[in-house]
Amino acid sequence: MRKYFLLLFIISFFSISAQNSFEFEGKKLTPGSKERFLIPVQYQENLTTHIPVTVINGRNSGPVLGITAGVHGSEYVPIMAARAFANEVDPKEISGTIILVNITNLASFLERSVRVNPIDRKNINRSFPGNMEGSVSEKIAAIISSKIIARSDYFIDLHAGDANNDLMAYAGYYNYDYKKEVSKKSLGLAKALGFDIIVQFGNTNKIEGKSTYCSREAFMRGIPAADIECGRKGLIEPQNVERIKSGLSNVLKHLEISTGEAFYPKENLIVSKRESVNSNYDGFFQSKIKSGQYLKKGMKIGEVTDFFGETLEEIYAPCDGFVLYKSYNPPIKKDQILFSIAVTD
Known part of the structure; x- marks a missing residue:
């Protein structure tokens, strides 16, 4: 058996x-x-x-x-x-x-x-x-x-x-x-x-x-x-x-x-909430912010200039959080993403 x-x-x-x-x-x-x-x-x-x-x-x-x-x-x-x-x-x-x-x-x-x-x-x-x-x-x-x-x-x-x-x-x-x-x-x-x-x-x-x-x-x-x-x-x-x-x-x-x-x-x-920041213009994107960096709402985080270097818009953090990713190279088109930010309370 x-x-x-x-x-x-x-x-x-x-x-x-x-x-x-x-x-x-x-x-x-x-x-x-x-x-x-x-x-x-x-x-x-x-x-x-x-x-x-x-x-x-x-x-x-x-x-x-x-x-x-x-x-x-x-x-x-x-x-x-x-x-x-x-x-x-x-x-x-x-x-x-x-x-x-x-x-x-x-x-x-x-x-x-x-x-x-x-x-x-x-x-x-x-x-x-x-x-x-x-x-x-x-x-x-x-x-x-x-x-x-x-x-x-x-x-x-x-x-x-x-x-x-x-x-x-x-x-x-x-x-x-x-x-x-x-x-x-x-x-x-x-x-x-x-x-x-x-x-x-x-x-x-x-x-x-x-x-x-x-x-x-x-x-x-x-x-x-x-x-x-x-x-x-x-x-x-x-x-x-x-x-x-x-x-x-x-x-x-x-x-x-x-x-x-x-x-x-x-x-x-x-991370349950993210904020995207997009460009309003074609031009050059300039920023010293890096991925992973913490941001405070209202902090200046970059700018977009025209093809001659004249400022078209200044970019400010829409919320407190940290950067998941950001546009790295200068070329940017209208509506393209500049920053993806993980929102923190």
Whole structure:
């Protein structure tokens, strides 16, 4: 009888932990394997761009984690971190599956185009859920929505400050009353990324209209999601690359995709309200303020001049708070953002 129960336990254990093959783009990945794909995106009759994707199918069963990098192709730190992370993860040492998009916006990356896809001049992170009958950015968003996000149990979107942004590192997640459980799990994911500062997006009862943003598309599908913002001024600083890799590795432990105890900051500063300051003119932006700097309401924080150096407007802090990110280079267009400020009481 004892042998019978032991055999039953062994069968039960292996039936629970055994991993299945994972099918992606017509190919079956066996348990404990890793494959790389180039998903074609045709945008004219004879013109095609691609989405490079790495799929890592673990030896044992577990959740599916989707990760996107390079939605903005000039945000280099997360692109470098994602590539290194995908190459370093051993599929034989994990449970579950990781679908990692190495560079979502390849045309932007190759052309060094800030924020927009140079083919159609659209921002992919304003194009979700996408449209396979639309422009190339809308097609890419539709592919990410259907082939990556829809197959994920958890989702992370990686961003940074590009060449025009001085940015302090933080994690972010969507918080809406109508999806309390998804919001709660998303906060857990954000905490596991290991950043001291966590920004809440949304903070209303319900999302109205389309998802628009990559990680919000996941949230609207009921998938816990978080963002990373880490990297500044378009620089590839090794400590920031490692910070993202470390955050992703810790998420694997948090989700029990890998073994080991996850680390969580003892205390997070939760930012629930932000104020944006935009330019009223085309011209030159000048400011000595840096990301992370604390501001007092009414404090002068910069100015916009015309192309000859004559002052068009002086910029003052609209609230007490600290700078999450700011425009870094002199060129500025009307209505472009100068500062994003985390509001403090």
